[in-house]
Amino acid sequence: MENDEFQWLEDIYGERQLDWVRQENTITEDMLLSPTFDQHEARILEVLDSTDRIPMAAKRGSHYYNFWRDAEHPRGVWRRTTWDSYRAEDPQWEVLLDIDELARVEGTEWVWAGAAFLRPTDGEPHRHALISLSPDGGDANRCREYDVVERRFVEGGFDIPSAKNRISWAGPDTLYVGTDFGEGSMTSSSYPRFSRILRRGQQLKDAEPFFEISEDHMMAVAARDLTPGFERDLAVDIIDFYNRITFLRIAGQWQPIEVPTHVTVELHRQWATFRPQQPWEHEGATYLPGSLLVADIDAFMAGERALRTIFEPDDHTSLQSWSWTRDYLLLNLLRDVASEIRVLNPAENWSTAELDACPPLHSVDAYAVDDEDSESGNDYWLIATGFLTPSTLSRGTIGGSPAQVKASPSYFDESSYEVSQHFATSADGTKVPYFQVAPKAMKYDGGNPTLLSGYGGFQQALTPTYSGVIGRGWLERSFTDDDGETRHGVFVLANIRGGGEYGPSWHRAALHEKRHRAYEDFAAIAMDLVERGVTQRDRLGCTGRSNGGLLTGNMITTYPHLFGAVSCGVPLLDMQRYSKLSAGYSWIAEYGDPDKPEEWDYVQTFSPYHLLKEGKDYPASLIWTATSDDRVGPVQARKMAARMKRFGVDNVWFHEALEGGHAGASDNRQAARMHAMSHEFLWKFLTPTT
Incomplete structure (x- = not known):
């Protein structure tokens, strides 16, 4: 494996490294920021801060709980109301916890990461919850016990220090805790290896061992099902993203639910559901990947293995x-x-x-x-x-x-656009769907600035979704071409293999050595857009984040002839070292293990950091990330931009938010800046200078 001249940038918080980041940020901001940029950013922030958004709520007992951010509460408030109030036009909310005020009082820039209620006894209200707060927007969070009746943290209550915690209630005075207990307690993927029993008043170091997995597996999870009449302890050995073993606690011992590791098991009251990721030969029948099967769990554990197919x-x-x-x-x-x-x-x-x-x-x-x-x-x-x-x-x-309860407002003139679905033919003949959102009066002459977005990994499906950010940040933007025609932005969503749009088989078609199928699909859509007259190379840009950043990184290096500009966000790019960085080890099941020579043989063929070549023409590229991202981490983006610049590429820019986690932003203001920078960059390089 080659020498890495930019490995020094992997010291995330090193002063020399952060100096490099600040210098690159200044260069990028000097190029992008302007009064026009400020106007676009403000319009996007207006969408994100809108008080007319739907306040999605979770019912717990007689109350409906919601977490909310807006201009007045940039870090957000946790609040609740009643059903009669919730369905009113202007609900009256009881604020339980103001994160901005908590951050001010405690001197920590807390970011909300969720709440988990203790199930109350019959007739009692929901009262105690575990509040998860991230100190920097990353995946690591601190868990603290909160009383929603008293509206305060419980004095002397449960308080688990910041880590990639996996914690659940086991009773009013007991937790099952997966956290960083010290050396050897975290897996190679940086998640908990143990789950222990922590009782009220007990020190974390004294928590009783309960469940343990191998260090090279991904994560250990234990939970108690407190459903009345179905109380039981469960544990899951998550081997990797697509393989796991589920256990039930029976007579004081962990008993595995005996199915192949690729079969996901979930329990609900008397029922167990089974979903295979691969063809499953069982009791003389073959079950298709993506099927849903059901059985009575007690009968199944007793040896009655007949299954009922309820979806195929x-x-x-x-x-x-x-x-x-x-x-x-x-x-x-x-x-x-x-x-x-x-x-x-x-x-x-x-x-x-x-x-x-x-x-x-x-x-x-x-x-x-x-x-x-x-x-x-x-x-x-x-x-x-x-x-x-x-x-x-x-x-x-x-x-x-x-009956409709709530509706989001309109943020742009939707009546001027139309949605259509198309299918491109990939390199191996597979038909790949994509959605196109375009002006109704659009000319199909190749002159339209077009933004192609994709992901293609981890069985995640991309579906039609309303976005005021895309509407204002891309669709409504316009320029006048040389013929006096007004051109608006076109948005395209790709449904490439590696995703979950057609179930596990669609996903597995782009795993490991077949990863190129995802990139061939994306390239096929780009070519189809040109062939259909929607756009041309100089008007076509693409964007993606995380695994989508790996996708766009491969567009930069392998398909540079298809795109005029690329926005590559919080990306994986160095596939030789990805498994040693942040949570990267957990993704070997998706990409392959670069430390095994036979797997590095194919992994290196989609590693953008290693595919860069000196003297080659690349599309204008913005590579952006966040310092506090503890999932992918910022270092792969840093190294990619640095290597491109060393190779003399003069149209690459880098930006790193100094907070924000894997989402790239920890509040609406940061999110608006992130979206505005990406759209501004793409528009700048896909349209004539005005």
Whole structure:
């Protein structure tokens, strides 16, 4: 393996390294920032800070809880209200915790990371919650016990120091804690290797051992199911992203649920659901990847291994998620990347009906409001959105029609645009779908500035979603060409292999040595846009973050002839050292192990850092990241930009937010800056100078 001349940049907080970052930031900001930039940034921030957004809420007992950021509360407030208040036009919120005030009082720039309630005893209200707060926007967080009735942290209550914690309630005075207990307690992927029992008043070092996994596995998780009548302890040995072993605690011993490691197991009351990632030969039957199977868990553990298939995918349809109400099971499906929802009734031999609430080329998601509520146990939330349809939140009861509760405002003139779906033919003949959002009167003469966005990894599906940020930051921007034609931005969303749009098989088609399929798919869409007359190379840009940053890094190095500009965010780029950086070891299941020569043989072929060549022409590139990102980390972006500059590439720029975590931003102001910089860069290099 080659010598790495920029490995010194891997010291994330080194003063010399941060000096380099500040110098590069200044160069990039001098190039991008202007009064026009400020105007675009302000319009995006207006979207993010809008008080008319839907305040998504989680029902706990009689209250509806919401976390909210706006201009007045940039770090956010955790708050709650009642149902009657929530459905009113102007809900009255009870603020439980003001993160901005907490940061001021404690002198730490806290970033909200979630809350987990203790299930109360019958007849009692929800009161105690574990609040997770990140000190810098990264994945590591501190967990503290909070009393929502007294609206204060519990004096002498549970308080777990900042780490990549995995913590759950095991009872009113007990936690199952996965954290950094010291040397040997974290896996090679930087997640907890142990789960221990911590009792109230006990020191963390005295917590009792409970569950342990191998250091080279990804993560240990233990939890107690406190559902009345179904109380039990579970643990999961997460070997990697796609393999795990689930255990039940029986007679004081951990008993594995005996299925192949690629089969995901979930428990709900008496039911166990099984979802294979690969073909599964079981009891004389073969179950397809992406199927959903069900069995009574007690019978299964007793040796009765018969399974019932309740969903089977086809060439067009995949299962994305599912949610149990009190008496039914909701399945959220994608059919050619548009939503379909089915309702299954276990009491009627798993009979199936379709929920008639999904318009074409839209994304609709249904999930239970509160399956244990005595009155509304079969109620469901319904969230609907589309590229040109502001999101709506409805609530319904299975068997009835949902009623709209909230609607997001419009942030741009959607009536001027239209959505269409197309299929490009990839290098191996596979048809790859993509969505196009374009002006209705657009000319198909190649002159339109077009932004192609993609991800293609970890079985994540990209679906139609309304975005005021894209509407204002890209679609509404315009310039006048040499013929006097007004040209607006075109936005394109790619559904390439490696993602989950067509289930596990679509994902596995681009794993390891087949990774190039994802990049060939993306390139095929770029070429299809040109062939259809939407755009041309000098008007075509692309963007992606994280694994999408690896995607766009490969566009820079392998397909530079297809793009005029590239925005590459919080990226993986050095695939020789990625498994040694931040949480990179956990992604070997996705990409391969560069420390094994036979796997490095193919990993190096999609490692942008190693594919760079001196003297080659590359598209204008913005490589951006965040110092506090403890998932991918900032160093791969640093090294890529530094090497490109050493090779004499004069159209590469680098920017690193000095806070913000893997999202690239810890508040709306930072998020607006991030979006504005990416859009401003792409627009600058894809349109004529005005």
